[in-house]
Amino acid sequence: MPPFKTICLAVFASALAASAHAQGRELDSLHRALNLTPAQEADWRAFAAASAPDAEQAARDRSAQSMLPGLHAPQRVDLTIAAMQADLSALERRGAALKAFYAKLTPAQQAVFDRQTAPRASDERYAPEPSDSDPF
Numbered sequence: 001m002p003p004f005k006t007i008c009l010a011v012f013a014s015a016l017a018a019s020a021h022a023q024g025r026e027l028d029s030l031h032r033a034l035n036l037t038p039a040q041e042a043d044w045r046a047f048a049a050a051s052a053p054d055a056e057q058a059a060r061d062r063s064a065q066s067m068l069p070g071l072h073a074p075q076r077v078d079l080t081i082a083a084m085q086a087d088l089s090a091l092e093r094r095g096a097a098l099k100a101f102y103a104k105l106t107p108a109q110q111a112v113f114d115r116q117t118a119p120r121a122s123d124e125r126y127a128p129e130p131s132d133s134d135p136f
Contacts, residue, residue, distance in 0.1 A: 027051065030116045034109050043104045050097030057090060 027048055036044055064083050068076050105113060 023051070023053065030113070033112050033116055034105070036109075040104055043101050047097050047101035050094050054090060057086065060086065 031044060031048075034040075034044075061083060064079055067079065071079065102110060102113060
């Protein structure tokens, strides 16, 4: 019987591959919907490359997660802050690539981009937090 950690890593690798595949399908769909001109294709490739999952960052995240149980609380918070700073830096790079690409789109293409990339109501990452009290 394989060790639990090996099974977890295999499940995570499978989920990561499925996520990358789904993201690839979404990018393909967006690419088709935008009807880019040949002059816009290089900008698209730069945007798509910046949007791709970073396997090295994922490996660093897994490593940090595996270290957490053996660390003291101050070390855990420092490691968590460092990981969040790395995530923010990666998001800023992706955001810069998105903004550069978006600026090259026509207004009609920007409308398509906005519509195709808007959060979906079914995506629980964007669902409102449950509230016990009425704010009004």
